[in-house]
Amino acid sequence: MIEWAVSNAWVVWLALFLLLAIIEMISLDLYFIMLGVGALGGVAVALLGGPFWLQVVVFCITALAMIVLVRPIAIRHLRKDPEALRTNVDRLIGEDALVLEPTNRMNGRAKIGGETWSVRTDDEVALQPGTYGSVVRIEGATAYITRRTRMTGLD
Incomplete structure (x- = not known):
């Protein structure tokens, strides 16, 4: 089972993305979707044949960058112009x-x-x-x- 998960890591990352997307639909906090984008980074590295440790690093860096850089902008746009x-x-x-x-x-x-x-x-x-x-x-x-x-x- 572990050997299959390592050799087909892209499936695990994709499943993680889907799980995080479902949690985001329930919470609407914009944290879980940012983590989901990080999981898509893991999918990309896995499909390109990168080692598992690189997949994890790309996941962490992408998710952190999304939370720090993209989420504040998204929140600002969602809460913009209450007069409208x-x-x-x-x-x-x-x-x-x-x-x-x-x-x-x-x-x-x-x-x-x-x-x-x-x-x-x-x-x-x-x-x-x-x-x-x-x-x-x-x-x-x-x-x-x-x-x-x-x-x-x-x-």
């Missing part, structure tokens, strides 16, 4: 709001993203029609806005 991941009404937070009716803490209407919304202000300052506000939060069907100092165009 916002959905539904969360997308409207920070958007401009064109005030359509006098708006205060109790009531008002504004155009946000091409739609007319019920709005209220978060502060004591009332906003007059034609002025711009910025959406700070949304509760139910009501958007809360504050005065915007910079004017930007809306549809």
Whole structure:
């Protein structure tokens, strides 16, 4: 059995890669897939006829390089730009709001993203029609806005 494993080490490395890939699918930590890439390095050396000790060295160096160099970049790209991941009404937070009716803490209407919304202000300052506000939060069907100092165009 040991003689077969040594003479067919590429099969052992490939099985190790598959096992690590399955564990990665469960954990989603990006550690096990980096180790799996190291195992693929072992497969390559085994197929080229390299000795077992060289296969292990290539596995270790490749896996370590992947963990140290590639994993941080992959994590940064996976967690990049959470603003783009916002959905539904969360997308409207920070958007401009064109005030359509006098708006205060109790009531008002504004155009946000091409739609007319019920709005209220978060502060004591009332906003007059034609002025711009910025959406700070949304509760139910009501958007809360504050005065915007910079004017930007809306549809």
